[in-house]
Amino acid sequence: MKNKILYLSAAIAFVTFTSCKNESQTTNSDSDQKEYVGKEIGSEFDAEIDKLVSQMTLEEKIGMLHGNSMFTSGGVKRLGIPELKMADGPLGVREEISRDNWAPAGLTDDFATYYPAAGALAATFNQEMAYTFGNSVGQELRARDKDMLLSPAINIVRTPLGGRTYEYMTEDPFLNKKMAVPMVVGLQDNDVMACVKHFAANNQETNRDFVDVQIDERTLREIYLPAFEASVKEGKAYSIMGAYNKFRGEYLCENDYMLNKILRDEWGFKGVVVSDWAAVHSTVKSLKSGLDIEMGTPKPFNEFFLADKLIAAAKNKEISEAEIDIHVKRILRTLFQVKAMGGKERVKGSIATEAHYQDAYKIAAEAIVLLKNENNALPLQLEGVKSIAVIGNNATKKNALGGFGAGVKTKREVTPLDGLKNRLPKSIQINYAEGYLERYEEKNKGNLGNITSSGPVTIDKLEPAKVQEAIEAAKNSDIAIVFAGSNRDYETEASDRSDLHLPFGQEELIKKIVDVNPRTIVVIVAGAPFGIDAVSKKTNALVWTWFNGSEGGNALADVLLGKVNPSGKLPWTMPKKLMDSPAHATNSFPGDKAVNYAEGILVGYRWFDTKNIAPLYPFGFGLSYTTFAIENVKADKTEYALNETISVSVDVKNTGKADGKEVVQLYTSKSDSKVSRAAKELKGFKKVLVKSGNSNTVTIKVPVKELAYYDVTTKKWIVEPGKYTLKIGTSSRDIKKEVVVTIK
Structure with missing residues (x-):
């Protein structure tokens, strides 16, 4: 009987998409992309927060800014402020560990669902699966009474050798952001915080504690920041984790340019910045540069930079109490936002249920x-x-x-x-x-x-x-x-x-x-x-x-x-040999004390396609047990203004004998650009189920602003006027049809 049920669920997973609808998703039509938008941190509790802060001692405030166990930062019991409870989570909610060391707590009620790694999630090329992943893990996190999941990890796969490639999704900034946002929204729909990591330019484990990453500004903006920016602006992520490494000479947990100027001033981030464990190197500087919570590995918690050292700095007038208040208020706002405070009913959650195992199955199968x-x-x-x-x-x-x-x-x-x-x-x-x-x-x-x-x-x-x-x-x-x-x-x-x-x-x-x-x-x-x-x-x-x-x-x-027709696509390029990969071809991995990203914007398939180097298997590649024809590709217009959206319709015909899913991929290129550009860049994709012998029309929408490059002189995103080629295919190397449009 059990096998029959599993067979049935497999068939259902093959024939239909799962849809987790809630107020965060708006659907225009079956052929349009769904939009995933998170809930903004509100200001309705600001008066209550101000009152709480006015009643707190300096020591109580500072107690909230650093770990008081391996996975909690401090609360204030007498004022009803709880600890902020965190859990690791790239593969699901981590087991409970001891309060003051990494040893397992030895509990019998901390089993959880093991979810596919983020590389697998990215291979689905399916935003609904990303929402399902986040929503399912979010329920498990709440069942364990946690406030923050230390996930997702959305750093770009720069080298195929990376120790964390399995959890870093993809080599492509567009695919990364399109999968990260619904995952963040799905998580936070369960009254928990996503902690998006590791901000930023954290693309190797070698010397990660101190390596100084050098990236030109255009590359930073076009490759390494888009998924973080989208997680903040669209997903409304409530927390961000600062990385271990340095960026342009400054550690990332005390990097004013990244944490204050970009994250808060430019993007309007309202949440909390948490350090990676033991990634803090200063007291006053890290706090003034935008860090809110210092977490770490075992040493007495009062010895953290934002513990006794911060109390001393405040008493010596090296930092004002008003500055400390800013960080305390940020933490309190997020606690109210996820209903850990404020008396609102909070999601209870569920864990290791058959429904969650089936969520994991659906993602794995795709x-x-x-x-x-x-x-x-x-x-x-x-x-x-x-x-x-x-x-x-x-x-x-x-x-x-x-x-x-x-x-x-x-x-x-x-x-x-x-x-x-x-x-x-x-x-x-x-x-x-x-x-x-x-x-x-x-x-x-x-x-x-x-x-x-x-x-x-x-x-x-x-x-x-x-x-x-x-x-x-x-x-x-x-x-x-x-x-x-x-x-x-x-x-x-x-x-x-x-x-x-x-x-x-x-x-x-x-x-x-x-x-x-x-x-x-x-x-x-x-x-x-x-x-x-x-x-x-x-x-x-x-x-x-x-x-x-x-x-x-x-x-x-x-x-x-054959009960499930494979539909996964590679979320990174499989090289024939290591030296074909950009970071290795340019001899710029792993660096020593510093690493210069010499390949610039040509990361992953952008390098292979621009340099005309044949990969073993290209980005976006994956076969099916059936065959598909891409027909009748057309844009809704020939000319577009800067504020418009290009709409491309495609007929996907299943010419084989089995029902199956295909991922239609839209790449753009501009051959006469005044700046150097990649041969093509992914700007849209859509996964569609087509029954044998049938044809489905898919619509892919590309806002014209997606065609912009980052101009370092004006510090603005610029869409060049002129002709752009839209390339429709089933991998970065298998382009079936092209359409030329003009941007006015």
Whole structure:
């Protein structure tokens, strides 16, 4: 019965979009994009806040500006001001830890849903999934009585080696902002604060504690800030986390230009700025530069820069109490906004429910990317199949916990092997073999958590007995599926990888398996690009899945068996070799004490497409079990004024035999620009379900202001008049049709 229910839910996920409607979403029509707009921090409690602050002692005020446990900042009990309670959350709500150290609290009621990593969410190219993700996690956060989720992380994927690529969404500022905003709105619809991180230019783990990032102003504005700006202006994020690194010589938690001039003065941010843990380096300077709350790693909490040192600075008149009041009021406003104060009824929430596991399933199912499928090797045709070999440590590896970053304690994590067991008919024999061992060099094990250029060093020599067992399983099975790739011990916060090679001898293992069983499918489980050129050439079918949440194994099995038609698209470029990537081609990663972003605006596909370097798989790429034709592309007009919106309609025809979803992508280019520009830039996308033999019309709207570049002389966004080419396709390299429009 359980399997029948799961089969049914899989089919439903395949055939329909899920829609979490509430007052934050406005829908014009099915073919229009939904708009996600957050709720502004109100001023209705300002009089009450002023009264509270007038009753507080200096010590009580300062107690609110720093951690008083690992994940809370102080309250004032006598005045009814609660602690501000935070939780880590890139993969779901983190388990409770001790108040004064990182050790688990050992509770039995802090299990949560494990959600797909943000890279997977981005691969859905579906804003509804981003809202679902935020809304579902927000409910879990409230069920745990928290006020702030330390998520989403929306830094640009600058290098494929980044230790946090799996949680950083994409290499593209437009896709990042379009996925970040609904996630922030979904979270905050549950009376909690999203803490958008890490502001800003935090794009490597190597030397992250001190590296001084140098970015020219145009690149900063066009590539690294748009998702943060949209999260503030559209999503109305209630908190922002300052990053570890320096930017133009100043640490980012005491960077007046970033925190005051841009974030507050330009963008109108009204919420609180929280430091990353132990990212504060001064007392008066950090507070005056825009930081509100200092959080940190274990040392006595009164020794923080914004604790006893701030009391002393205030008493010595190095900082005024009026300045301190500004920061206290910001915190109180956010506490009132999320109804932690003020007596309004607050969302109660729910956690680790079947509904939330199904949210995780829906995201996972839309995130899986089909990279290669020759001879229709997929979906698996089971007629006459009596046995399937399942090979690889990643078939059973769990990724909810692991590595140096925040994981999730969950009661449900369906592995790929579990998923196949759940979904395959009982008549089919599964022959499992581990194939390769996940091993690291002992002397390098300590690198995990050290900020070095490379994380744990893997042992890539295969174990002969394990290989032989895998070969026998493949030989004696009708079909073989090899699960390779990475895991969250190898891809981790606090260290970047040293290269793109597949670890643990996997490439050699795959070759041996394909040699004995030509019906071999390879599934890569990973959150960031790997060097899979040789593997791609060797196998008929190649599938990319992610650290894909509690239901990841079931979603994957449903894709392999054709119950779900894959519709994921790569949210970053897969290079053929590392030196093709811009940060490496320009020899500007990782830097030493400073790093200069020498590639400028040409990040990701912008570099590959402008320099005409062929990637292994381009940004936005992903195959389907059906085929689509893009027809009748037309703009609603030929000329537009600066304040207008370009509306492009496209007919998407399903020319194959299966229902499926396609992502229509709209890129723009201007060949005669007076400034250097990328060959193309993503400016619109829409995911659409089209039934076999049918045709659906999709409308993509592009405000003319999206065509602007940042002019460093006037410090303004400028839309050049003239002709622009709108390129409609299904990846950055697969452009089907072009339309030329004129901006007056």
